[in-house]
Amino acid sequence: DAKTTQPNSMESNEEEPVHLPCNHSTISGTDYIHWYRQLPSQGPEYVIHGLTSNVNNRMASLAIAEDRKSSTLILHRATLRDAAVYYCSRSNTPLVFGKGTRLSVIA
């Protein structure tokens, strides 16, 4: 039971921002929200994680709803290399991935 819900797929034009949503309505108060992505034939790659406030790193931004029941991963300018399956997890111990969102980036 992944306990997270994500859209199956999304599409974006290159150089445009992408907002990937995740619902995690049963998250506990101390669990961080984690995002990973996976390219074909590779292991998952860490993207970002956060607890309550919004987080930024060199790869992406994470916007967390005030009630923590949902979050949004923001890729500010999608590139072809960002095409992957994106997973959110409401825990890191262990990670629990649902089906994820397959992001397609159009040149």
Added chain:
Amino acid sequence: KAGVTQTPRYLIKTRGQQVTLSCSPISGHRSVSWYQQTPGQGLQFLFEYFSETQRNKGNFPGRFSGRQFSNSRSEMNVSTLELGDSALYLCASSLVGGSSNTEAFFGQGTRLTVV
């Protein structure tokens, strides 16, 4: 620094055989977790090791076992292989694990095919 290394990358085994997979974590990382990934079930947690001790275990039968050595390298073993064990087996290392406030680094996985 070197990433997580898993060997072998690909493996074909026959039903009933056993298999051992290896994982070398990032230098300095003491927590190693194993996951099974299949198209139907997605990513499923097998177990986590920290300082040579199994700290957490998923819901897999006893045919799946693992261990961790003093240098943090880890192995997992699957005995009496079944067709349904065909999957991508992923190893993830983290500095200490056991905390939600830390990232995990995955290897490229071992693709096991049971025929």
